[in-house]
Amino acid sequence: MTSPGIAIKNSGAVVLRAQDVWKSYDDGAIAVLRGVDFEARAGETVALCGPSGCGKSTLLHLFGGLDEPDRGHVSVNNVAVNRHRNLLRLLRHEIGFVFQLHNLIPDLTLEENCMIPAVAAGTDKHVARERLHELAERTGLEHRLGHRIQKLSGGERQRTALCRALMNRPKILLADEPTGSLDEKTSATVFDLLLDVAANEGVTLLMATHDRGLAERCDRLLEMHDGRIHEPRRA
Numbered sequence: 608m609t610s611p612g613i614a615i616k617n618s619g620a621v622v623l624r625a626q627d628v629w630k631s632y633d634d635g636a637i638a639v640l641r642g643v644d645f646e647a648r649a650g651e652t653v654a655l656c657g658p659s660g661c662g663k664s665t666l667l668h669l670f671g672g673l674d675e676p677d678r679g680h681v682s683v684n685n686v687a688v689n690r691h692r693n694l695l696r697l698l699r700h701e702i703g704f705v706f707q708l709h710n711l712i713p714d715l716t717l718e719e720n721c722m723i724p725a726v727a728a729g730t731d732k733h734v735a736r737e738r739l740h741e742l743a744e745r746t747g748l749e750h751r752l753g754h755r756i757q758k759l760s761g762g763e764r765q766r767t768a769l770c771r772a773l774m775n776r777p778k779i780l781l782a783d784e785p786t787g788s789l790d791e792k793t794s795a796t797v798f799d800l801l802l803d804v805a806a807n808e809g810v811t812l813l814m815a816t817h818d819r820g821l822a823e824r825c826d827r828l829l830e831m832h833d834g835r836i837h838e839p840r841r842a
């Protein structure tokens with residue numbers, strides 16, 4: 608039976624859309640995405656599963672405007688993702704990205720890393736600091752704000768990456784294996800936080816993961832193979 612919460616999500620606006628998306632590397636020698644069709648609605652949590660190398664990161668990068676498809680259309684909030692025209696606005700305001708290898712700057716502190724996207728977006732520093740404190744409190748990192756990334760544990764780094772991605776209050780969070788480098792217990796803790804923050808802030812989550820247990824806890828679970836997306840179950 609469909610829960611009322613899911614029914615509301617199913618009726619929300621489509622915020623992420625891929626239409627017949629193709630992507631290859633090395634002049635076509637490595638064909639990765641071969642006609643991907645996908646839609647996610649506002650507030651949904653969606654897990655993207657599939658074997659290593661099937662194209663999960665590639666698809667997330669296309670949605671984040673970090674790369675472009677060879678063919679097909681990718682849109683966010685019904686606006687075509689165009690690397691040249693609207694990329695910066697998209698990255699700064701509408702999308703938060705948690706990278707597979709967190710991509711934090713090791714020599715800078717947790718606070719400095721998280722302030723970068725806020726400063727780039729032109730947010731007042733006091734406002735940004737307040738936001739960071741709110742996120743740090745929610746993720747249990749208040750006591751680590753002044754620590755350099757290189758001194759943090761793997762779980763703390765992933766939580767920092769989550770804070771950084773959420774600094775500009777994006778409505779869409781793309782998370783690429785956000786718990787991939789963590790042990791089972793830490794991974795479950797970080798994922799709980801991720802779901803908690805997503806629900807609290809009304810964020811749409813698209814997450815690539817190898818962890819079936821975590822994937823099962825999302826509203827939808829998608830499988831990627833043979834360059835396309837398959838949906839074995841839909842809530």
Ligand SMILES: Nc1ncnc2c1ncn2[C@@H]1O[C@H](COP(=O)(O)OP(=O)(O)OP(=O)(O)O)[C@@H](O)[C@H]1O
Pocket residue numbers: 632633637639657658659660661662663664665666707
């Ligand atoms: N910049 C690139 N140049 C050439 N090949 C690439 C590039 N990026 C990715 N690939 C190849 O494209 C395929 C898909 O890579 P992708 O990183 O999207 O897979 P993935 O599903 O995220 O894998 P994993 O689960 O290991 O993270 C792989 O075969 C990879 O080697």
Ligand SMILES: [Mg+2]
Pocket residue numbers: 663664665707783815
């Ligand atoms: Mg990947």
